Amino acid sequence: xxxxxxxxxxxxxxxxxxxxxxxxxxxxxxxxxxxxxxxxxxxxxxxxxxxxxxxxxxxxxxxxxxxxxxxxxxxxxxxxxxxxxxxxxxxxxxxxxxxxxxxxxxxxxxxxxxxxxxxxxxxxxxxxxxxxxxxxxxxxxxxxxxxxxxxxxxxxxxxxxxxxxxxxxxxxxxxxxxxxxxxxxxxxxxxxxxxxxxxxxxxxxxxxxxxxxxxxxxxxxxxxxxxxxxxxxxxxxxxxxxxxxxxxxxxxxxxxxxxxxxxxxxxxxxxxxxxxxxxxxxxxxxxx
Amino acid sequence: xxxxxxxxxxxxxxxxxxxxxxxxxxxxxxxxxxxxxxxxxxxxxxxxxxxxxxxxxxxxxxxxxxxxxxxxxxxxxxxxxxxxxxxxxxxxxxxxxxxxxxxxxxxxxxxxxxxxxxxxxxxxxxxxxxxxxxxxxxxxxxxxxxxxxxxxxxxxxxxxxxxxxxxxxxxxxxxxxxxxxxxxxxxxxxxxxxxxxxxxxxxxxxxxxxxxxxxxxxxxxxxxxxxxxxxxxxxxxxxxxxxxxxxxxxxxxxxxxxxxxxxxxxxxxxxxxxxxxxxxxxxxxxxxxxxxxxxxxxxxxxxxxxxxxxxxxxxxxxxxxxxxxxxxxxxxxxxxxxxxxxxxxxxxxxxxxxxxxxxxxxxxxxxxxxxxxxxxxxxxxxxxxxxxxxxxxxxxxxxxx
Numbered sequence: 001x002x003x004x005x006x007x008x009x010x011x012x013x014x015x016x017x018x019x020x021x022x023x024x025x026x027x028x029x030x031x032x033x034x035x036x037x038x039x040x041x042x043x044x045x046x047x048x049x050x051x052x053x054x055x056x057x058x059x060x061x062x063x064x065x066x067x068x069x070x071x072x073x074x075x076x077x078x079x080x081x082x083x084x085x086x087x088x089x090x091x092x093x094x095x096x097x098x099x100x101x102x103x104x105x106x107x108x109x110x111x112x113x114x115x116x117x118x119x120x121x122x123x124x125x126x127x128x129x130x131x132x133x134x135x136x137x138x139x140x141x142x143x144x145x146x147x148x149x150x151x152x153x154x155x156x157x158x159x160x161x162x163x164x165x166x167x168x169x170x171x172x173x174x175x176x177x178x179x180x181x182x183x184x185x186x187x188x189x190x191x192x193x194x195x196x197x198x199x200x201x202x203x204x205x206x207x208x209x210x211x212x213x214x215x216x217x218x219x220x221x222x223x224x225x226x227x228x229x230x231x232x233x234x235x236x237x238x239x240x241x242x243x244x245x246x247x248x249x250x251x252x253x254x255x256x257x258x259x260x261x262x263x264x265x266x267x268x269x270x271x272x273x274x275x276x277x278x279x280x281x282x283x284x285x286x287x288x
Numbered sequence: 289x290x291x292x293x294x295x296x297x298x299x300x301x302x303x304x305x306x307x308x309x310x311x312x313x314x315x316x317x318x319x320x321x322x323x324x325x326x327x328x329x330x331x332x333x334x335x336x337x338x339x340x341x342x343x344x345x346x347x348x349x350x351x352x353x354x355x356x357x358x359x360x361x362x363x364x365x366x367x368x369x370x371x372x373x374x375x376x377x378x379x380x381x382x383x384x385x386x387x388x389x390x391x392x393x394x395x396x397x398x399x400x401x402x403x404x405x406x407x408x409x410x411x412x413x414x415x416x417x418x419x420x421x422x423x424x425x426x427x428x429x430x431x432x433x434x435x436x437x438x439x440x441x442x443x444x445x446x447x448x449x450x451x452x453x454x455x456x457x458x459x460x461x462x463x464x465x466x467x468x469x470x471x472x473x474x475x476x477x478x479x480x481x482x483x484x485x486x487x488x489x490x491x492x493x494x495x496x497x498x499x500x501x502x503x504x505x506x507x508x509x510x511x512x513x514x515x516x517x518x519x520x521x522x523x524x525x526x527x528x529x530x531x532x533x534x535x536x537x538x539x540x541x542x543x544x545x546x547x548x549x550x551x552x553x554x555x556x557x558x559x560x561x562x563x564x565x566x567x568x569x570x571x572x573x574x575x576x577x578x579x580x581x582x583x584x585x586x587x588x589x590x591x592x593x594x595x596x597x598x599x600x601x602x603x604x605x606x607x608x609x610x611x612x613x614x615x616x617x618x619x620x621x622x623x624x625x626x627x628x629x630x631x632x633x634x635x636x637x638x639x640x641x642x643x644x645x646x647x648x649x650x651x652x653x654x655x656x657x658x659x660x661x662x663x664x665x666x667x668x669x670x671x672x673x674x675x676x677x678x679x680x681x682x683x684x685x686x687x688x689x
Contacts, residue, residue, distance in 0.1 A: 002517075012509040012510050015509070016507055112343075117340075117341065118344065118562075119560055119563045121562070131541055131542070131543050137519065137544060138512075138513065138516035138542060138544070139543025141541040213537075213541075214506060215530055215533040215563050216530075217530025218341050218530075223504055223506075255509070255510040258499075258501065258510045258514075259511070259513075259514050262498075262499065265500065266502030
């Protein structure tokens with residue numbers, strides 16, 4: 001591997017890692033702050049992708065589709081929290097697993113009824129539908145670079161929201177001691193509802209923005225869900241900073257693993273997770 | 289002495305008349321029994337995916353099969369059909385249970401299925417023990433007509449080996465000397481890689497690198513970069529469904545399209561062209577069916593299928609249709625009498641199936657010996673270019689039956 005290709009692979013790894021962060025950050029928020037194990041997270045990703053596809057074909061604009069889609073996923077998040085999730089805060093994790101696993105089945109079936117079982121493609125917006133030539137036979141799609149930039153911006157926004165705003169303070173208070181925060185007059189129910197909606201919207205948004213690259217297909221949430229949990233475990237439960245570092249680590253490990261040791265490429269991420277668990281059982285960064 | 293012989297003679301007489309009477313009784317009963325078996329409905333078990341990713345394939349196969357039956361007046365070998373349907377969910381873990389539902393509980397005469405190779409291998413293991421007549425209308429695992437082959441096991445689709453073997457000749461013809469093969473790391477991908485490698489090396493080509501992606505991941509960027517750094521004459525691939533759509537788009541977006549020609553097993557470009565759009569244009573694949581064959585049989589089939597189901601047929605519908613045709617050939621030879629199994633199997637083995645894909649016969653291991661077409665993506669169609677390999681037969685490695 002000469003230097004040019006090494007740098008391109010580095011870029012591939014970082015770009016993939018940033019996208020992983022976008023999907024996994026919602027999971028780490030919901031899991032870390034609310035203590036809810038949300039297996040349906042992959043379904044929200046899938047839902048986002050299908051929304052992007054169907055809205056984009058209706059409005060002929062991916063940007064409009066994403067704007068509409070984000071509103072819809074936020075509403076869905078609020079509705080789900082209000083109808084189901086809030087009744088499970090006090091219960092054992094096993095009940096949450098059962099509930100959210102049930103949601104996976106419901107969302108897959110709904111997807112099949114509403115949109116069918118076919119594979120669909122979402123066109124990249126014309127403005128971004130070109131590639132930058134890197135070597136004589138390899139180009140880099142501009143849309144991928146744009147996604148990376150969006151992911152970085154969102155990461156920054158999340159950091160500011162949690163570390164620098166009043167709402168962020170309430171979130172942090174609620175996550176470290178729910179009862180105490182409540183007795184101090186914080187409307188913890190509302191905070192939790194917002195966090196859940198934010199988590200759903202982040203997963204949905206990741207599905208939407210990635211739809212032109214991944215195309216949309218049934219069961220697309222399954223693979224995403226597993227890798228998200230790996231990110232959360234490596235990064236440390238509830239840590240947004242940890243999710244970022246873990247995502248980038250996984251992106252790089254997978255990219256270079258596939259090229260350098262293709263025989264074990266499927267295992268590399270899990271080996272990495274095992275190593276981190278041995279070294280730091282609580283993950284790289286435990287808290288926000 | 290004499291007395292005793294006499295007596296024994298009488299006893300012998302009584303015994304033999306008794307036996308005769310018994311034989312007569314059986315004799316009168318036997319034709320009756322057969323008559324009943326022929327007039328009773330033929331039980332056909334359909335074990336296919338009707339939910340999940342492969343549901344459209346299961347439905348196309350079912351439609352094709354039923355079309356073949358309807359064309360024969362709803363009867364095969366003079367017997368009406370009663371269908372028993374099980375959704376196998378493409379779940380290999382449930383394969384034994386689902387197969388037994390049809391074979392043990394419903395006691396079907398014929399089993400048709402399935403799409404997923406892992407499930408098919410589960411089915412094969414059971415019908416090898418029960419001897420149930422089984423027709424595989426899709427699953428391409430080499431084992432089905434290889435190590436697991438049996439007199440009662442038939443396939444009307446393809447073997448994985450077959451679907452890429454002819455590409456070696458094609459690459460040579462187009463002047464490519466080196467190639468990279470890229471696929472998911474699982475049995476079907478590796479069998480297709482092997483089929484290609486053998487064919488390509490026989491033509492003096494060199495497979496310089498095999499690239500694998502863990503199934504079912506679809507992040508191709510790293511491997512595409514690797515392809516660009518290797519700079520082979522051609523890339524050969526196998527992906528299906530959503531993964532195929534994404535691979536074709538990523539290949540184009542990485543700027544490799546037009547620089548390094550892309551080839552593949554036909555499944556790479558089947559059923560995904562709507563999703564991929566112009567990024568698939570010009571990709572060449574081999575398969576046993578193509579658009580634009582324009583034979584009278586294919587035209588008639590496409591018209592009848594579109595009329596009956598308000599859908600365009602695909603390769604899976606053809607495979608289902610041929611499963612019906614193959615079964616018809618067997619049943620017609622024995623006038624619907626499934627008890628004459630050896631005769632029926634013989635008739636199926638020697639049948640010439642007049643398929644929309646072109647005529648084919650069965651190999652010794654009961655896999656189609658068929659023409660492989662080179663197809664090229666033009667617009668939304670896999671247009672036939674030429675016959676890449678006339679009457680390609682699977683080597684049936686490990687088949688001892």
